[in-house]
Amino acid sequence: AQKITQTQPGMFVQEKEAVTLDCTYDTSDQSYGLFWYKQPSSGEMIFLIYQGSYDEQNATEGRYSLNFQKARKSANLVISASQLGDSAMYFCAMRLNYGGSQGNLIFGKGTKLSVKP
Amino acid sequence: NAGVTQTPKFRVLKTGQSMTLLCAQDMNHEYMYWYRQDPGMGLRLIHYSVGEGTTAKGEVPDGYNVSRLKKQNFLLGLESAAPSQTSVYFCASSYEGVYSYEQYFGPGTRLTVT
Numbered sequence: 078a079q080k081i082t083q084t085q086p087g088m089f090v091q092e093k094e095a096v097t098l099d100c101t102y103d104t105s106d107q108s109y110g111l112f113w114y115k116q117p118s119s120g121e122m123i124f125l126i127y128q129g130s131y132d133e134q135n136a137t138e139g140r141y142s143l144n145f146q147k148a149r150k151s152a153n154l155v156i157s158a159s160q161l162g163d164s165a166m167y168f169c170a171m172r173l174n175y176g177g178s179q180g181n182l183i184f185g186k187g188t189k190l191s192v193k194p
Numbered sequence: 195n196a197g198v199t200q201t202p203k204f205r206v207l208k209t210g211q212s213m214t215l216l217c218a219q220d221m222n223h224e225y226m227y228w229y230r231q232d233p234g235m236g237l238r239l240i241h242y243s244v245g246e247g248t249t250a251k252g253e254v255p256d257g258y259n260v261s262r263l264k265k266q267n268f269l270l271g272l273e274s275a276a277p278s279q280t281s282v283y284f285c286a287s288s289y290e291g292v293y294s295y296e297q298y299f300g301p302g303t304r305l306t307v308t
Contacts, residue, residue, distance in 0.1 A: 081236070110295070122237075122284060122299035168236050180288060181227055181252060182297060184236025 217285030
């Protein structure tokens with residue numbers, strides 16, 4: 078069965094430091110996409126970054142980078158230079174490119190990140 | 195360009211009552227999804243649609259029905275609400291479904307069933 082595991086229910090990081098949020102995934106499919114979303118206390122889901130299973134380079138978007146290790150089935154999110162506004166829930170998600178529910182996302186349970194001043 | 199909008203934002207129902215949640219998108223997306231989010235959980239797929247007039251079940255479809263009569267709208271109905279349906283409901287849309295890089299989410303509807 079397809080599954081996303083986020084083992085860190087909560088994390089603390091000092092402002093301006095880097096932090097890594099862990100995500101492992103389970104699928105026997107070869108073609109899939111991995112996503113990270115941010116959910117602040119206001120509740121909306123904000124897309125951060127995407128990595129395709131065939132992408133050779135790790136994805137980067139500003140202060141966000143995705144450390145993709147395909148053999149280990151991990152897709153960790155790295156946030157550099159943390160800011161107070163980064164305090165939020167972070168969800169890792171997977172989309173299968175074949176079968177499944179036509180592109181729907183399978184979500185992990187999330188990691189709550191708190192940035193300390 | 196409003197993106198994905200959801201109506202209402204909040205609702206309180208009594209057990210057994212019915213209601214419809216409306217999702218609208220103005221991006222001409224083919225694919226639309228309804229998810230629910232419970233405390234301590236990620237989002238789980240309820241139903242989805244790959245185009246006007248089509249719907250299909252997701253992971254947790256029981257107690258819900260959906261309709262996609264117009265491409266821009268995706269309705270989620272609760273015929274007889276139960277306390278277990280207390281949740282935050284998110285609608286999302288994407289252009290191509292499987293190969294779309296991003297799903298665009300609405301702001302969510304917080305539903306409480308007493």
